[in-house]
Amino acid sequence: AQSVAQPEDQVNVAEGNPLTVKCTYSVSGNPYLFWYVQYPNRGLQFLLKYITGDNLVKGSYGFEAEFNKSQTSFHLKKPSALVSDSALYFCAVSALVSNTGKLIFGQGTTLQVKP
Amino acid sequence: DSGVTQTPKHLITATGQRVTLRCSPRSGDLSVYWYQQSLDQGLQFLIQYYNGEERAKGNILERFSAQQFPDLHSELNLSSLELGDSALYFCASSRPINYGYTFGSGTRLTVV
Numbered sequence: 001a002q003s004v005a006q007p008e009d010q011v012n013v014a015e016g017n018p019l020t021v022k023c024t025y026s027v028s029g030n031p032y033l034f035w036y037v038q039y040p041n042r043g044l045q046f047l048l049k050y051i052t053g054d055n056l057v058k059g060s061y062g063f064e065a066e067f068n069k070s071q072t073s074f075h076l077k078k079p080s081a082l083v084s085d086s087a088l089y090f091c092a093v094s095a096l097v098s099n100t101g102k103l104i105f106g107q108g109t110t111l112q113v114k115p
Numbered sequence: 116d117s118g119v120t121q122t123p124k125h126l127i128t129a130t131g132q133r134v135t136l137r138c139s140p141r142s143g144d145l146s147v148y149w150y151q152q153s154l155d156q157g158l159q160f161l162i163q164y165y166n167g168e169e170r171a172k173g174n175i176l177e178r179f180s181a182q183q184f185p186d187l188h189s190e191l192n193l194s195s196l197e198l199g200d201s202a203l204y205f206c207a208s209s210r211p212i213n214y215g216y217t218f219g220s221g222t223r224l225t226v227v
Contacts, residue, residue: 034215043117043205043218044158090158101146101209102171103216105158 002027004093006106013081014114021076021109023091032094033074034103035065037087044090050074061085081113118142121206121219129227133194136222140187140208146170147189148209148216149181153202164189196226 003026013019025031032051036044048059055067065076074091088110092103118141128134140147149161160173164183175181178196183189193200203223207216 032215036218043119043220044207044216045117046215046217049215102148102160102163102173104160105150107157 002093002095002104004091004104004106006089006091006109008109009107010110010112012112012114015083016080019078019081019085019111019113021089021091021111023074023076023106024072025074025091025093026072027093027095029095033065033067034092034094035059035063035074035076036090036092036105038090038108039087047076047089081111083113083115086111086113117217117219119144119206119208119217119219121204121222123222124220125223125225127225127227128196130196130198132196132226133192134196134224136191136193136204136206136224138189138191138206138208138219140189140206141210141217144208144210144217145187146209147183147187148207149175149189149191150205150207151202152205152221156202158205161191193224198226200224201226 005024034049035047038044050057050067058064088108090108091106094103120139122137145166148163151159161175162181163171167183178194181191203221205221206219209216
């Protein structure tokens with residue numbers, strides 16, 4: 001069965017510092033991996049995805065994520081955090097072999113960027 | 116505007132009642148997914164439809180049902196509502212599958 005783990009409920013970082021939001025996954029076969037962001041009272045917005053190819057994926061708003069197959073991880077990173085990055089971040093996985101495209105989401109990590 | 120439209124945005128109803136949530140997918144998207152987001156359960160996959168047919172089922176209660184119509188809009192029906200059904204219900208659509216979703220802004224259901 002597919003599963004996603006986001007081990008940190010909350011990540012606190014100072015503005016201007018680099019940030020990392022962690023994600024590990026479990027899936028049969030090759031994964032499709034995604035990061036979404038949710039601002040208060042809003043729907044989820046797509047940040048980036050890994051399908052195949054380069055392990056370093058660049059996405060919206062300066063975010064990037066690194067796919068590590070041996071560690072089954074897909075951590076979200078940003079070199080310099082902004083206060084406006086404060087939000088709830090979700091990692092999600094879909095099995096490549098799946099014919100449904102169903103995404104399984106992690107529990108979410110709240111990112112708090114302090115000025 | 117993501118292109119996925121959910122109505123209503125807010126719904127307050129009493130226990131035991133039935134409600135219908137509506138979702139119009141982004142133009143050209145054939146797959147519609149329903150998720151429930153609650154504080155203690157996170158984002159739970161409920162059900163997926165692809166071009167009118169049920170494709171995958173998740174942790175959807177028997178009191179809940181859904182369908183996708185020929186014009187591709189979808190409805191999620193929640194009946195015999197309980198306090199614990201209070202949550203945000205999201206619809207998402209995709210084209211093609213496995214390339215990620217576009218989410219609607221959700222329906223906040225409050226059962227009193």
